[in-house]
Amino acid sequence: MNHLFPYIERTLLHPGVTINEQYEALDEVTQLGMAGLTVAPFWVKKFRRELGDTHPAILSTVIGYPFGYQRTEAKQTEIEWALKDGASEIEVVLNTSALFSPASVWLKIELAKLVSMVHAQEKFFTVILETSLLDQEQIRTVIKLATDAGADFLKNSTGVLPATFSLETALQFRQLVPQSVGVKIVADGATEEQLEELVKAGVERLALGHTF
Template identity: 25%
Template structure:
């Protein structure tokens, strides 16, 4: 695939993200405008729960999904608080919920607790909306633990498994992508994959799409099965479409 086709495909798979602490309504308006690029729309925007309604209004009629985060970024243990957060986001119009699993508890051996949170959150999400589970793989660190967390999330009903919050030192890596995509392939279930944090260039996008093709086949990666979570990479992708050489902006 030539660079322009690759860039256009990557744009269509992007969850354009603003989870900055200083985000405000003006920033959401800017984000939603950027999501409607001259080279096609992004798959979604990902915003704090308090901005879901604003983003839905900005994107009405575009087909761009609105994703939001729950139990984010700490991955705490409050199951019912996270369920309540999810219900509120769905009521505000969220199309996709990105849930941070209670990874501290998972690392402490409480596999069943993580499974319970995923199941409870999944139960309050309508069938036409998606649940993405964030494993925080940079904190799990151990390949066996990452594989186990991916398997638990898949078996508990996640529609996607996602690497990271973008808020820790180590986020998406090719090595982690291999582990998670292998878990999806082995499960035989229709679960998507989302590398998030540190995807900053066309070359990064190509790396993850190549890994997805290795495990899932050449035609697998669509917006229903594969997303990039990033804030800065869109600039680099647009530069590639325009035949320029540019690095992504700073951010998630």
């Protein structure tokens, strides 16, 4: 399992997450050399203090979580505070509701604005898609939007909706995303062998909520 640790992001976004649970995940990240820690915006400032400014682990947080249908201005404010608090990566949830409506043209404008904010601070930008709600054409459309906007990573799920991990679906997502863009897969429920398959296929980050 050790060889997988550099790909794993411990992700703590469920509504009942406790401070002790987060400290346990922080210990795993620092002691096992994991890629990073993803926390709710409320916790970013605290865990930046815990990690310090020079630790190599990514400290990521979510914007517009969990469904992405906040106004762009609200997301901009969330990003501003997250960056001030010390986030080194921003994950923005795509507004799926807009995608399903004539307002879908606004998604391109929104992503361009948000990517610009994050990249101006030289931080990473991830777009989260709820792929279980989208058909293949919609997934391709959103991937192109996010890629054209300059996203660094695409993530296949928020982890909020009930879902069973599917290696086939995860691998298909990696194939659809251009190699120039990183891929994160929510991999709770995957076996060690399946995690290895994802890494071999070029998945850069494995988002896991469970402990080791």
